[in-house]
Amino acid sequence: MTIFTADICDEHSEKAQVLAAGYKNYGGAENCQGEITTIKLDKNNSDLIKLLRDEDGTGKVVVVDVDQEYFAVVGENLMRFAHKNNYAGIVINGYIRDTFQIKDIPVALYALDTCPRKYIPVTSGERELTLSFGGVEFTQGAYLYADTDGVIVTPEKIA
Numbered sequence: 001m002t003i004f005t006a007d008i009c010d011e012h013s014e015k016a017q018v019l020a021a022g023y024k025n026y027g028g029a030e031n032c033q034g035e036i037t038t039i040k041l042d043k044n045n046s047d048l049i050k051l052l053r054d055e056d057g058t059g060k061v062v063v064v065d066v067d068q069e070y071f072a073v074v075g076e077n078l079m080r081f082a083h084k085n086n087y088a089g090i091v092i093n094g095y096i097r098d099t100f101q102i103k104d105i106p107v108a109l110y111a112l113d114t115c116p117r118k119y120i121p122v123t124s125g126e127r128e129l130t131l132s133f134g135g136v137e138f139t140q141g142a143y144l145y146a147d148t149d150g151v152i153v154t155p156e157k158i159a
Contacts, residue, residue, distance in 0.1 A: 032089030
């Protein structure tokens with residue numbers, strides 16, 4: 001059964017938060033839904049690598065906040081990890097790279113835009129925080145739906 005964000009907004013407007021304009025899907029899946037897992041990064045993506053590479057993502061969407069720093073957070077390798085571990089999607093308050101290589105990997109990947117460089121020095125991230133960007137609060141365990149119309153968050157699974 002296909003679920004559309006517009007229908008959820010119409011039927012559950014009091015529960016649905018809508019992510020602001022400007023986030024585009026670069027991944028190979030046209031839509032995704034799942035329980036939110038949050039991670040806050042300081043430019044470097046080493047903690048995100050561990051999450052996507054080492055943890056089962058079945059039924060989950062990872063929400064990443066890097067405060068819109070102009071460095072690529074996800075590229076081909078991380079998308080392959082996400083696919084291998086069954087993540088439905090990734091939403092980034094930042095940038096990605098390797099768009100040619102990732103367009104066929106069947107994981108949704110919403111980001112602001114692209115950037116060819118990554119941040120090399122290793123810094124630590126924090127997990128399971130409430131993240132706030134694009135007019136939405138992303139809480140660990142809440143539910144995210146995304147399609148060609150946009151990204152929405154609800155406190156729990158609606159459909």
